[in-house]
Amino acid sequence: MKQPFALVAAGIAALSLAGPPLAAQQKTDFKIPRTADGKPDFNGVWTSGGAERLGDLGGGPPRFTSAPDLPRPEPLPYQPWAEAERQKYLDRRGIDDPIGRCMMPGVPRTTGMPMPIQFVQAPRQFIILYEAYHAYRVIPFDAAHPPDVEPSFMGDSVAHWDGDTLVVDVVGFNTQTWISGVGSVHTDRLHVVERYRFVDSQTVVMEATVEDPGALTRPWKQYFTLRLAPGERIREYECLENNEDLLRFETILKTDPRYQQK
Amino acid sequence: MKKPDGTLEKWKFEGFPPNMLLRNGWKKDATLQAGMKVTIFGWQARDGSNLVHSRQITFEDGHTVVYGPPAGNGGGRATQ
Numbered sequence: 456m457k458q459p460f461a462l463v464a465a466g467i468a469a470l471s472l473a474g475p476p477l478a479a480q481q482k483t484d485f486k487i488p489r490t491a492d493g494k495p496d497f498n499g500v501w502t503s504g505g506a507e508r509l510g511d512l513g514g515g516p517p518r519f520t521s522a523p524d525l526p527r528p529e530p531l532p533y534q535p536w537a538e539a540e541r542q543k544y545l546d547r548r549g550i551d552d553p554i555g556r557c558m559m560p561g562v563p564r565t566t567g568m569p570m571p572i573q574f575v576q577a578p579r580q581f582i583i584l585y586e587a588y589h590a591y592r593v594i595p596f597d598a599a600h601p602p603d604v605e606p607s608f609m610g611d612s613v614a615h616w617d618g619d620t621l622v623v624d625v626v627g628f629n630t631q632t633w634i635s636g637v638g639s640v641h642t643d644r645l646h647v648v649e650r651y652r653f654v655d656s657q658t659v660v661m662e663a664t665v666e667d668p669g670a671l672t673r674p675w676k677q678y679f680t681l682r683l684a685p686g687e688r689i690r691e692y693e694c695l696e697n698n699e700d701l702l703r704f705e706t707i708l709k710t711d712p713r714y715q716q717k
Numbered sequence: 718m719k720k721p722d723g724t725l726e727k728w729k730f731e732g733f734p735p736n737m738l739l740r741n742g743w744k745k746d747a748t749l750q751a752g753m754k755v756t757i758f759g760w761q762a763r764d765g766s767n768l769v770h771s772r773q774i775t776f777e778d779g780h781t782v783v784y785g786p787p788a789g790n791g792g793g794r795a796t797q
Contacts, residue, residue: 569737569786570736570737586736690735690736690739691735691736692734692736692737693734694734699731699768703762703764703768706764707763707764710764711763711764
């Protein structure tokens with residue numbers, strides 16, 4: 456009953472809705488929930504944007520809708536070598552997706568998974584618990600990245616406030632994650648800046664700015680909608696148990712002539 | 718599963734993990750029980766084995782439950 460979202464639904468939450476720039480249509484008639492120290496209060500369990508891609512088969516109302524009028528995502532502005540890599544992985548129809556092997560999806564991709572996310576906010580640190588892949592991030596406020604950062608799947612995160620926006624700066628990635636979708640490779644020079652802000656009292660939009668001078672020609676942005684989910688809680692998601700894809704992919708790679716020349 | 722010639726064949730249907738089935742209203746030991754006749758929409762494994770990526774299950778009374786994630790190659794919309 457396991458489905459690690461390998462080939463099928465690495466839910467990327469970016470929207471295809473065209474619309475005016477965010478600044479042009481921000482709601483102002485709502486109150487941002489605040490903690491005792493006056494900061495926006497992100498505490499709670501949030502339905503992540505990846506839920507949108509689960510779709511609806513029964514014709515009922517959508518269970519998740521993204522914030523309206525988010526900018527349309529653009530293709531990743533890849534340097535030629537990286538685009539060639541991406542095409543190679545697309546030709547292999549995603550069989551190499553690291554999350555199919557239960558690796559953590561990295562940043563910002565984990566936010567796009569269809570499982571909930573919990574924010575635990577304290578004055579000195581901000582903790583993100585992802586149901587997906589047991590991923591978590593413990594993010595200090597107003598700290599520098601440590602000097603001994605080792606390349607990792609989720610990178611090293613530090614946070615600060617920009618007015619009512621929570622800004623998280625992430626570096627220190629390994630090269631085993633994909634940015635957004637099949638073959639979206641990057642180098643260890645990947646740098647992600649996440650900006651979380653309320654667009655109404657129950658909804659947060661996270662804007663991820665992705666830079667990688669080793670693979671991209673310019674910064675690239677992706678937007679994620681998070682909706683507060685009262686009554687929801689983080690449950691267990693174990694990707695590795697009974698992950699038949701591991702064996703299946705290897706079998707396909709060895710026996711399917713389409714993959715022999717790769 | 719019954720083949721056109723009437724013989725029976727074993728198939729395996731893969732779907733969401735328990736956390737996501739729960740959220741779709743699937744109850745352990747109650748929603749699906751031995752002997753039920755169900756219809757499952759999904760995609761067969763590329764290696765041709767009797768293994769299915771399940772998307773939706775329909776029960777005899779007509780009600781449906783989302784069983785697994787949609788088709789796609791993990792690409793989302795941003796890079797396709």
